[in-house]
Amino acid sequence: MNNITPRALSKQISLILGAILSVLFTIIWGLTSAFVWWMPVILFAITFTACYFIFLWAIANFIDRKIKIIYKTIHNLKVGRKKGVIEEIDVDKDILTEVRKDVIEWDLRNRREIERLTDQEKFRREFIGNVSHELKTPLFSIQGYILTLLEGGLEDPKINISYLQKAEKSVDRMIDMVSDLDEIAKLETSQLTMQFSTVDIYKLLDEVIDSLEFKAKEKNIKLIVKVIDEKPLWVKADPVRITQVLTNLIINSIYYGKEGGRTEIRFFDFDENVLIEVADNGDGISEEHLPRLFERFYRVEKSRSRNDGGSGLGLAIVKHIIEAHKQTINVRSSLNKGATFSFTLAKATKK
Structure with missing residues (x-):
C-alpha cells in the first residue's frame, strides 16, 4: 500500500474539481456569448488555474485539520497511557503515515495485551483446577477414615x-x-528475601545427605558425591534456601530412581560460577515434558505420579529460589536413561 500525504490528496482532488468546473464554465460561457476560436482556451486556462488553487487551499486545510485532530488524539492517548502526560506533537509532517504507524502499533499492543490476559485467565483456571484436584485426594481420604471410625471403627483396636x-x-x-x-x-x-552469605557448599551437601540417608537406604539407592577437590568450595548463597533446593532435587532422584540404582551429585568449576548436577539412573523423562517440568503442579504421567505424595510444587519452588540467586537451573533427560538437574551458584572467597 502506497503512502499518500494530505497535500498530495488535496492536489489530486483540486485537479479533478478544477478541470470539471473549468470545462462547465467554458461551455456555459460559450453558449451564451460570441467568441473567437482562441478565447475558450484562454478562458479554460484562467478558470482552471483559479479553481485549482482555490480548491487546493480549501481542501488541503480541511483535510489537514481533520487528520491532525485524529492524529493528536491517537498520539496523546498513546503517550498519555505510557507516561501519564499529554505531549505536543509536530504536525508539519506526513500525518497520514504517522496515523497509520500509530494505529498499527496500537493494534499490535492491544493484541499482545489480549494474549497476555488470555494466558493469565488460562493459567488462573488451570491453577484453581490443580489446587482443587490436589486437595481432593487428602480430603477424601480424611473423610473416609473418619466415617469408618464413626461407624464403629473407633471401637476396633485393629x-x-x-x-x-x-x-x-x-x-x-x-x-x-x-x-x-x-x-x-x-x-x-x-516478598521472601534471600539471606546471602558465604557458604561451603560441600558442607551444606553433607548435611543434606545425612538427612536423606534413610530414604536412600529404603530403595537401596547409593548417594555418590563427586567433588572438584578436597578443599572447601565457597559460594554466595542463602544456605537455608539452597539446602531446600538440594533436598528437593535429591529426594526426587530417590523417588524416581531405580531401586538398587544410584544418585550422583557432581560439581564443575565454571570460572565465576559453580555448576552442580543431581543425576539419577531412573526411568527418565520424555522430551515433550521437559519444557513444562518447572511449572506448578505439572506432573509427568506414570513415573511421576501423585502416589509419591508430593505437592507438585517442589520444582517450581526450586526454580524460583535459583532465579532469586540470579542463576539458572536446567534439566536434561530421556526415557530409560535417567534425569539430570543442574544449577549454578556464584563462587565466593572466604573472608
Whole structure:
C-alpha cells in the first residue's frame, strides 16, 4: 500500500474539481456569448488555474485539520497511557503515515495485551483446577477414615489407631501443600528475601545427605558425591534456601530412581560460577515434558505420579529460589536413561 500525504490528496482532488468546473464554465460561457476560436482556451486556462488553487487551499486545510485532530488524539492517548502526560506533537509532517504507524502499533499492543490476559485467565483456571484436584485426594481420604471410625471403627483396636495415623498423614500433606503455595507466592512477589552469605557448599551437601540417608537406604539407592577437590568450595548463597533446593532435587532422584540404582551429585568449576548436577539412573523423562517440568503442579504421567505424595510444587519452588540467586537451573533427560538437574551458584572467597 502506497503512502499518500494530505497535500498530495488535496492536489489530486483540486485537479479533478478544477478541470470539471473549468470545462462547465467554458461551455456555459460559450453558449451564451460570441467568441473567437482562441478565447475558450484562454478562458479554460484562467478558470482552471483559479479553481485549482482555490480548491487546493480549501481542501488541503480541511483535510489537514481533520487528520491532525485524529492524529493528536491517537498520539496523546498513546503517550498519555505510557507516561501519564499529554505531549505536543509536530504536525508539519506526513500525518497520514504517522496515523497509520500509530494505529498499527496500537493494534499490535492491544493484541499482545489480549494474549497476555488470555494466558493469565488460562493459567488462573488451570491453577484453581490443580489446587482443587490436589486437595481432593487428602480430603477424601480424611473423610473416609473418619466415617469408618464413626461407624464403629473407633471401637476396633485393629483399625482405630491405624486410621487416625493415616488421617494425620493426609492432614500433614495438606499443610505441606498450603505451606508450599504460600512460599511460592512470596517468591513470585519478591516478598521472601534471600539471606546471602558465604557458604561451603560441600558442607551444606553433607548435611543434606545425612538427612536423606534413610530414604536412600529404603530403595537401596547409593548417594555418590563427586567433588572438584578436597578443599572447601565457597559460594554466595542463602544456605537455608539452597539446602531446600538440594533436598528437593535429591529426594526426587530417590523417588524416581531405580531401586538398587544410584544418585550422583557432581560439581564443575565454571570460572565465576559453580555448576552442580543431581543425576539419577531412573526411568527418565520424555522430551515433550521437559519444557513444562518447572511449572506448578505439572506432573509427568506414570513415573511421576501423585502416589509419591508430593505437592507438585517442589520444582517450581526450586526454580524460583535459583532465579532469586540470579542463576539458572536446567534439566536434561530421556526415557530409560535417567534425569539430570543442574544449577549454578556464584563462587565466593572466604573472608
